[in-house]
Amino acid sequence: MKPLAILVALTFAAILNAADADNGKKLFTADGCYQCHGRQGQGGSAAPVGSYGPRLAPPTIPVEALRAYVRHPSGGMPPYTAKVLSNSEIDDIYAFLKTIPAPKPVKDIPLLNQ
Amino acid sequence: MSEPAQPLVHRRSFLSGAATSAAAIAAAVPATSLSADTPAHVEVQTTERPGADFMTEVFKSLGFEYLCANPGSAFRGIHESIINYGGNYKPEFITCCHEESSVAMGHGYFKVEGKPMLVFAHGTVGLQHASMAVYNAYCDRVPVFIVLGNNLNAATRRSSVDWLHSVQDAAALVRDFTKFDDAPVSLPQFAESAIRAYKIAMTAPSAPVVLVADAELSEVPIVGRADLVIPKLGFTAAPAGDSASVAELARLLAEAENPVIVAGRLARTNAAMAHLIDLAELLQAPVVDSGMRMNFPNRHPLNLSGNSRALIENADLILGLEVPDFYGLVNNIGRQLEYSSHPITKAKLASISAGDRLAKSNYQEFQRYQPLDLDIAADAEATLPSLVEAVQHRLTADKKRAFEARGVKLAEQHTNILAKARLDASYAWDACPISVARLCSEVWGQIKNEDWCLASQSNLFVSNWPLRLWDFEKPYRHIGGSGGAGMGYGAPSAVGAALANKKYGRLTVNIQTDGDLMYAPGVLWTAAHHRIPLLTVMHNNRAYHQEQMEVQIVANEHNRGITRTSIGTHLNDPPINYAKLAEGMGMLGIGPIEKPEDLAPALRRGIETVKRGEPVLIDVITQPR
Numbered sequence: 001m002k003p004l005a006i007l008v009a010l011t012f013a014a015i016l017n018a019a020d021a022d023n024g025k026k027l028f029t030a031d032g033c034y035q036c037h038g039r040q041g042q043g044g045s046a047a048p049v050g051s052y053g054p055r056l057a058p059p060t061i062p063v064e065a066l067r068a069y070v071r072h073p074s075g076g077m078p079p080y081t082a083k084v085l086s087n088s089e090i091d092d093i094y095a096f097l098k099t100i101p102a103p104k105p106v107k108d109i110p111l112l113n114q
Numbered sequence: 115m116s117e118p119a120q121p122l123v124h125r126r127s128f129l130s131g132a133a134t135s136a137a138a139i140a141a142a143v144p145a146t147s148l149s150a151d152t153p154a155h156v157e158v159q160t161t162e163r164p165g166a167d168f169m170t171e172v173f174k175s176l177g178f179e180y181l182c183a184n185p186g187s188a189f190r191g192i193h194e195s196i197i198n199y200g201g202n203y204k205p206e207f208i209t210c211c212h213e214e215s216s217v218a219m220g221h222g223y224f225k226v227e228g229k230p231m232l233v234f235a236h237g238t239v240g241l242q243h244a245s246m247a248v249y250n251a252y253c254d255r256v257p258v259f260i261v262l263g264n265n266l267n268a269a270t271r272r273s274s275v276d277w278l279h280s281v282q283d284a285a286a287l288v289r290d291f292t293k294f295d296d297a298p299v300s301l302p303q304f305a306e307s308a309i310r311a312y313k314i315a316m317t318a319p320s321a322p323v324v325l326v327a328d329a330e331l332s333e334v335p336i337v338g339r340a341d342l343v344i345p346k347l348g349f350t351a352a353p354a355g356d357s358a359s360v361a362e363l364a365r366l367l368a369e370a371e372n373p374v375i376v377a378g379r380l381a382r383t384n385a386a387m388a389h390l391i392d393l394a395e396l397l398q399a400p401v402v403d404s405g406m407r408m409n410f411p412n413r414h415p416l417n418l419s420g421n422s423r424a425l426i427e428n429a430d431l432i433l434g435l436e437v438p439d440f441y442g443l444v445n446n447i448g449r450q451l452e453y454s455s456h457p458i459t460k461a462k463l464a465s466i467s468a469g470d471r472l473a474k475s476n477y478q479e480f481q482r483y484q485p486l487d488l489d490i491a492a493d494a495e496a497t498l499p500s501l502v503e504a505v506q507h508r509l510t511a512d513k514k515r516a517f518e519a520r521g522v523k524l525a526e527q528h529t530n531i532l533a534k535a536r537l538d539a540s541y542a543w544d545a546c547p548i549s550v551a552r553l554c555s556e557v558w559g560q561i562k563n564e565d566w567c568l569a570s571q572s573n574l575f576v577s578n579w580p581l582r583l584w585d586f587e588k589p590y591r592h593i594g595g596s597g598g599a600g601m602g603y604g605a606p607s608a609v610g611a612a613l614a615n616k617k618y619g620r621l622t623v624n625i626q627t628d629g630d631l632m633y634a635p636g637v638l639w640t641a642a643h644h645r646i647p648l649l650t651v652m653h654n655n656r657a658y659h660q661e662q663m664e665v666q667i668v669a670n671e672h673n674r675g676i677t678r679t680s681i682g683t684h685l686n687d688p689p690i691n692y693a694k695l696a697e698g699m700g701m702l703g704i705g706p707i708e709k710p711e712d713l714a715p716a717l718r719r720g721i722e723t724v725k726r727g728e729p730v731l732i733d734v735i736t737q738p739r
Contacts, residue, residue, distance in 0.1 A: 030677045032666040035659065035738055042541035042549060044739040045574040053739065055541060076449040078670035085676070103540040111555040112536040112583075114562060 019088070024096030027089055036077070041097050052076040057100035066094055161335035166195035168301050168342050169332055172308045173205055173232060175344045178259070180223070180613065181205035182216035183234035184243075188263025188279050191332035192234065205232050208613070208644055211636025213240045215606040217247035217322075219637070220258040222569060222607030225593035226614035228383055230257040230315055237264035237284030237326060245288055246600045251322045252291035253438075253479045254406075254597025255379055255472070257315035258322040260288075265329040266297070285324040290476040293321035301331065302341050309345045318352040318382055318493040319468040352382070352496035355466055359490045360497065363433070363464055364504035366488065368513060370431035373399045374461075376422075377409035378437035382495045384589035387411070389498035390435070396505050398521030400425055404437070405572050405581055407594045412586045413532075415525035420535065420582065429461040435494040436467050441482035451671045464488040466497050479598065535582035547735045548710050550653060554579035556713040557623060557651055560721055564621040568592040569611035569648070570604055575627050575660070576653060577739045590620070601658075602633030605650070609641045612648035612729075621724060624650045626731075628685060628692065629658040635695060641729040642700035649724045650696075650731040651717070654706065655738045656686040696731035705733030 028034055028041070036044045036053030044053025052075060059066070067090050070080045080090075106112050169192050173181070185193060197207055210216040213235045220231030235244050241262055251258050265271050265280045285295035294314040296307040304327070311323040336342070355363075367373055375394060380386050390410050394401050400418040402425060403410045410417055418425055426432060426444060434440050444463065448454035463486045470491050473480055490497065509517075539551035554576060567590050572580040586592060593611050596603035608624035615622045631638075631652070641648055662683035669676045696703030702723050704716045713734065720730040 032662075032670075032676060032679060035663050035666055038542055038549065038737050038739065039547065040542040040545050040549075040737075042545070042551075042737075043538060045577045055538070057541075074448075074450075078667040079450075080670060080676070081673055083673050084670070103543055106533075106536045106540050109540055109543060111552075111559050112539055114559060 019091040019095035021092065021095040021099050023089075024092035024094065025099075027085075027093050028096055031080070031085060031089075031093075033093065040100050057097040058102055059094060059097045063091060063094045066090060158335070163336045164191055164195060164333050165301050165336055166191040166332035167199045168336060169304060169308075169327060170195045170200040172305050172344055174200060176232075176259075176308065176312050176347065177229070178205040178232040179227075179229070180208050181232040181234060182208045182210050182219045182610075184210045184213050184216060184240065186234070186236035186240050186263055186279075187275070188236045188238075188240075188265060188329055189234050189261065189327055189332070190263075191329060192261070192263070192327055195332070208640065210606075210640055212634040213244035214247045214602055215609075215634045215637040215640065217244045217251060217258055217260065218603050218606035219610030219613065219640075221247065221251045221254065221256050221596075221603070222593060222610030222612075223614045224256050224258070224610075225607075226567065226569075226590055226611045230259045230312070231610065233258055233260045235260065235262055236279055237262035238279045238281050241284065241287050246598075246602065247606070248288045248322050249291045249477070250596045250598040250600045250603050252293075252597070253599075254595065255319045255321060256597065257293075257320040259312060259315060260292075260322055260324045262324060262326045263329055263332075264297070264326050266299075266326075267328075267330050270330050284326045288322075288324060290474055291322075291479075292324050293472065295324035295326070297326035297328070299328065299331070301336070301339065302343070304331065305342070305344045309347050312347060313349065317350040318496065319472045320382070321472060352493040353468060353471065353491075354500060355490040355492040355497040357500070359488065360500050360504050363466075363488055363490065364501060364508055366431055366462060366464060367397055367399070367433065367505055368508040370399075370429075370462075372425075372429050372461075373397060373431040373433065374402060374425045374429040375399055376402045376404065376432060376434045376437055376443060377407070378404050378435060378467075379406045379594075380409045380435040380494050381407035381589065382493065386495040386498070387589045389495065389502065392502045393498060393505065395521075396502060396509070396517075398517035398524065400524050400527075402426075403581075405578070405592075405594060406438075408586060408589050408592050409435075412581050412584070415528045416521065418524060418527055418531065420531035421527055423458070426459050426461070429459055432459065432461045432463050434463070434465040434467065435498075436469070437465065438467075438469060438479075439481040440465060440486065441484035444484065449667070462487045464490075466490045466492055466494040466501075468493045532582075539579065539583060542737065544710055545737065546708055546710070547655070547737050548707070548713065549737045550576050550739055551579050551583070552710050553651070553653065553713065553734055553736055554625065555583060556710070556717060557625065558584045560714065560717040561621055561623060564721075565619065566591070566621045566623060567611065567615050568625070569608035569615075569622050570624045570626060571595045575739065576625055580625070590615075601630050604630040606634065606637040608650065609637050609646055609648060609729075612641070612646050613644070616647060621721065622648050624648060626650045626652050628652060628654040628656060628690065631692070632685065632690070635699070638696055638699040638701060638729070638731065645727050646729055647724045647727050648729045649717075649720050650729065651720075652692050652705070652731065652733045653736050654690075654692060654733055655736050656689060657684045657738070659683070659738045692731060692733040696733075701728060702730045703733065704730065707732065707734045 041057030043055035216233045223231045262284045264284045298304040298307045315323040394416045401410045402419045402422040542549040612622035665679040693703030693705040723730045
């Protein structure tokens, strides 16, 4: 890894380390994220025609992508500007999402194999 | 269901006895009550031949099984005649606690039985209660036969309440969203109008109809009437597409490389599913089932509802079958502050729909206008057999091979959609509050070996989990949606569907949202009182959640108060205990269930009770969607 890439990676790691997952969990509920994405970020509605509230946890995108999307979303999601949600609060939410473990395999859930 | 009682007057002797009874009562008045100086005026105080008995005969001739009503003085005469003269049998009086429940029960009943429910209501206060449910039924093209009590003759109104409950034009309140109404001024007209109303209600596209029953007409004696006959009921064949248009559509379908069939309110009867299977299999074309009706088996390899957006985008021909919002199907309408809309497909668009045959101006349920390449204004179900035949004539061996290859790819996609649904459901599997995917999976686990019917919507409110995970293979497996997206529909329509399912011995299940139930929870009592077997499983997210999402969008757009959207939308302080509510209504209430592992035992206990013919409610604390 090149020095600059290492520096960037360390910087993001430091940001995430500083982020407060407990606060992120509170914000995830208080700021309405759970309404579409579920309380564990598992994702929300899916209709025959159209859907919204995709799965967020465990996160599959980097925090900067989350920040960018939250500021200027498309589709059905409303914008969260810096006036109502700071960057550090987004980081906290991201940290919370990272605490949510992946589910057990479908094959190990009998009710999902009927 | 009550046993049929013997009518006080045999139907065949109805007319012959009509002229005699009033005179008999008059003759029985003692002579001492008369003045010696004035001509005798004998007050007639009773009659055993009221007009309502003839009205009851009219209702019986139409074959109504049930009559849903909250009692009302404006139709007291017919009420009395139904239960005494008619023996409270076909129709049997179903006691409702709200007129909205009466109509919504009729809505759910029709979706299972295919016959209209008879509903009585006050022409004024009752109809105002009922109107929202009438709108739902209208939007959903469901017939409900509504009879309004009214006292048009001001000279015979007895009390101030009689005046409060009288109206010049009772049906005006719902005329914008009913198909036909009449206010007969005589019994012969009543009979003719009733038969006409029934016929019109059942003629596709179906919708509610209203008949005003004048109180005076129903209560005064029938004297010397030889003109009381009930016309024979006839049915109108549903309008099918003309042969030239059907042939052109068959050509388009046979030549398309990526056709998509979208089913909206297609299934008017149980026959529709087989016709759609025939068409889809012939073409090996994917089907997107909207969930408005039970149109197509969800586990059929050609059911690609879960991939609808991509199919629409890549299609070269889209055939809509009774699709009420074609514009919304083929355009992306942005949800951001500035309105935006753009087409998502370049496909040719074809439609078979009877929608334009029942168009009214005021209420905007007809949706945004979408130009179509081929628009057949006919009933889709009635047109499908001739379309299938026309497509068969166009198939060559080469085309059959190409279609088969297409079908193999589509079946693969179908398998992947189901696998993805299961993967999606595995997230938050053990969460508290319980995920809706877990809730639906647990219900499915308990009912899959029964003869079941889902009497609630598989829509956004439940993240469409039932249609994603269960196996819907028969026409009566689910009853679709409300039509008008009017809340308060869920619980009563489920009770109505369960009432229809009762005689077939089906296990009726209702996944019931909490906010919807709170509109008129008295329908639980109706279910308990009439021993209507129904398993109600609460999806209790303790909120009017859709509305909270709407407020959240606006708060974000306004850059303020994004943490305050629970105000006016939450139902959590105090939390409502639906199990206790159910117990109070006289049915078994279980819960609240807060842990996923407690669901299965609760469901087993509930189903055991339902199988004994009782309604049960299980309260489950759930995730939002």
